[in-house]
Amino acid sequence: MNEVHIHLLTNHLPIILPACGISILVAGVILKSEVIKRVGFTVLIGGGLATIPAFISGEGAEDIAEKIVGINETSIEEHEEQAKVFSILSYILGATGLLGIIISLKKLSINKFYSQAVIILGILVMYFAYKTGNSGGKIRHIEILSGSKTMETII
Numbered sequence: 001m002n003e004v005h006i007h008l009l010t011n012h013l014p015i016i017l018p019a020c021g022i023s024i025l026v027a028g029v030i031l032k033s034e035v036i037k038r039v040g041f042t043v044l045i046g047g048g049l050a051t052i053p054a055f056i057s058g059e060g061a062e063d064i065a066e067k068i069v070g071i072n073e074t075s076i077e078e079h080e081e082q083a084k085v086f087s088i089l090s091y092i093l094g095a096t097g098l099l100g101i102i103i104s105l106k107k108l109s110i111n112k113f114y115s116q117a118v119i120i121l122g123i124l125v126m127y128f129a130y131k132t133g134n135s136g137g138k139i140r141h142i143e144i145l146s147g148s149k150t151m152e153t154i155i
Helices: 003-010 013-031 034-065 073-106 111-140
Strands: none
Touching (some): 013 073, 013 111, 034 073, 034 111
């Protein structure tokens, strides 16, 4: 198993976990449940932590992918730039999850508004998750490129 395998195995978690965490957090806000909100915050922490192996393995995956015939180096560089921004935002979102648990447990007055602010931040982070995932997919999955020809367009 090399860094490409590790990257492919881990790169979906930093996208999926925050999406789940935000959804759980929304449910917690709607249901006014501190327990559900804490679960959402915990999932956001997991998303931040899951970003670490995906990001670290990316450099080694890049070195291997650049040697594959037909791989566009520009796509790799675009993905790398997107991943840098997304990683930082993902770490921040994970940290806000940890802070959210502390705020919830200590029953601080900011708790009511904090969850809503984290949801807004989470939606912003998910936008960058989409951009990063999409740019990564373009490296090898030509079918997601706009204007790519399919059998139907050829026939």
